[in-house]
Each structure stands twice: as C-alpha cells, then as structure tokens.
Amino acid sequence: MTYRANSIAARDIASVIHPQTNLQQHRTAGPEMTQRGEGVCIYDDDGREYIDATSGLWCASLGFSTKRLAKVAYDQMCELSYYHLYRHRSHEPAIELAERLLAIAPVPMSKVLFQCSGSEANDVAIKLVWYYHNAIGKPEKRKIISRHMGYHGSTVASASLSGKPDMHADFNLPLDGFLHTDWPHFYRHSEPGESEIEYSSRLAQRLESLIISEGPETIAAFFAEPVMGAAGGVVPPDGYFEKIQSVLRKYDILFVVDEVVCGYGRTGRMWGSETYNIQPDILTTAKALSAAALPISAVMVNDKIYQAMLDESDKLGSFAHGFTYAGHPVSAAVAVETLKIYEEINVVKLAQENGEILSQALMPAKDHPLVGDVSQVGLLAGIELVCDKATRKLFGPEVGIGARVVAASQRHGLIHRGMGDRVAFAPPFIINEAEIQSIGKRFIQALDDVWAEIRSH
C-alpha cells in the first residue's frame, strides 16, 4: 500500500522503528494510531474506542488518563524537575518511595535501588548477584538459571535471562552462563495422568539435575516471574515454587523474583511472591509501580545482599553503578502517589473482586471449540487456543491463531495480548463490572469469527 504523502502513516513509516514488529510488514500495514485514553479505554485517530484488557503492556494499572498523577508530576517538576542520587545526593520522593516499598515488601527487605525500566531492574539484579558472590568470596558462582519462555526484558542481560527464542535469534544471545530450565506449563507439558504436584516435583528434579551437571558451586541465582506474563499468562502448578525453592536452598542459590507484572495485587495478593509463598532474596518491580504513567523501576534487596554490598563498595571505593535517570524525582513522586492510590482503593481487594468477575466473564470461553486451557489467578488470565480440544493439538504456526484472535477482538473494540497460541488478559485494576462483561462478550464474538473463518477454509 502507498500512503498519501505526509499522512500520519507515511510519516511514521519514514521515521519510526517499532519494537516487537515485523518491520517489513509495517511498511505496508502502517501504524495503528493511539490518540488518547480515558479510563480503561484507548481511542484511535478515527475516534474508535477499544477496551484495553491487558493494560497496555500489563502496566497501566489505573487506566490511560491519570489526572491525579499528572498534577503530582506537574508540581514535582516545578519543585525539582531533575536531580540524581549519585555520590550521597538524595531527594524526598526517592526516600519516600523506598520507604513505602520496604513497608509493603513480601519478605523483610533491606534497601531499594532505582532504575527506569523492568529490563534495567533485572539487568541490575544480575549485577548485584555477581557483586554479592564476589563480595563473599565465591567468584565462581556466576551462572544464572531462568526458565524457557520466561520474559525478563530486552537489554543484553535481561534478554539473555528471557527464554524466548525469538528474542535471542540473531542478537547473539543468550550470553554465556545464562541457562534455561523448564517452564511450568502444566496443561501443555504434563504427562498423561500426572498430577500438578507430581509435575512440580518432576520440574524441581530436572532443575536439580541441571544444577548438578553444571556444578552447584558455579550457579549464582535463579530468576522467575511468579506468573509468566509474556509466556501467555501461565499460572504455576500446585507446589511448584515450594519444590523449586527447596532445591535452591539446598545448593545455596539466590532467588530473584521478577514481580514486574505480578506486583501490586495483580495475582490477588500484593505480590506474586505472597500468592505463591516465595521468599525472594532480590525482588524487581516496575510497570504498575507508577501505574505506567512515568518510567521507573526498583530492585529490593534483603539484608544479606546489602551487607555484602556495603563491604564490597568500601573495599572498592564506591558502588560503581548508576543511571542518570534512576530514581528520577518526578517518576518517584508519581510512584509514591500511585502507591497512595493503591492504598485508598484497596487495590488487592479490588483485584480479587474484579478477578472473580473476569473469571465469570471468561467462563463461556471454556466451552468454545478453539479454547483448550483457561488459567487465571487474581486479575490475570491466560487462554490457550487449540485446534482439537480433546487431544490439545495446536494449530500450525502458519495459521497464526493467536494473532488472528487478537485481530478479531480488535475489530470488536477489544485489545488483549496474543503470544503464539495463547492470549492473555490483565485489565487495569480500576475496570468496572460492565467493562469486564464487555471483555467476555467481545472475546467470544472474536473467537466465533475466527472459528467461522477457519471452518470455511
């Protein structure tokens, strides 16, 4: 397609590279414009309304037009629009945010280190894991284990952590020393007759075998998301984290929990770590930390890690790490206000209540011929699309089933994420009952459309 000179599409194609996009297709498909947001909806440049049932990228927890946060950002910009936290400098918004995070941490945490994105938070967590092991005289503990299909970000190190083959291909990733173990996808990868607990035990044994074959003295840390967001909303089977944690403890391996998606009530408790009884040594958080209104992320470390950092920085003369914008006062002030709002609206209870409504709204999808698995915890749901419900057979990649359902939903005014054969829902916490019912109805309409298309071929 050729676009009218100077049209928005032509200007976009001439100037912008879009992440996670087929760049060649984009030259003909052109951009989908997002003009404005209100509540849980976004509007395109023709004024069409879409409910965004995945909060943008799992992040816009308070919707897409957050005026209260805008006011805070404006006031903070007038007061102090920028200052850093290097070399003993500090400011009130960073301190208050750190205090608030420590107060709600799922386990006792000692200190908070700020960055600007989830990728950076995980990248920094890797550096801290290495720094810690060097500090305690175990420099050979360097290898990191994460899970196939996990997603931890796009920087060189966080993409290495991620277990998504497309994010490694031709980027020369993963880096050496990044190992991947099984992802806990019971519906797809359990054996016939295997219970959830048995499946969890098997995965823990396989993790242990990997650790032993690599040499436990070389394994520094294990990284995991409580619920795997970008893998398609994959909820862990019973007993999974208990069994994994007992292997990690046995071999003195740190557990870094990536709460970038799961934090602030998403799984029905304040943290996914609470939902699954995880005891992180290090916790990373971003996205809903500021309701996605401004970029900010944080790494919380326990006292064991902090004490080692103290000694190491003294030995070396400085904790030689930092980002210009880390702990930016405007982002920090907005995050503080976000946490205040969460307290006021009782975000955990709200997510639980809205989660129940979402579960009812998605109930009819369970019977749909295209739907194999519906898994949900709190206000986060993942659905696996299959071509045969009885055998759980998947469509071939040429069908592009996830993308087709996403496109059909969009024609019905519904946006949700699609990843391969799975689609996921994680709407803003502030969504109301009628909007959740609309998600269910529009999704079924989309499934019906795709089912009709497939049958007609």
Ligand SMILES: Cc1ncc(COP(=O)(O)O)c(C=O)c1O
């Ligand atoms: C679990 C998880 N960790 C980390 C990231 C990376 O965050 P960011 O895109 O802010 O770098 C994401 C992004 O989707 C994520 O889902």
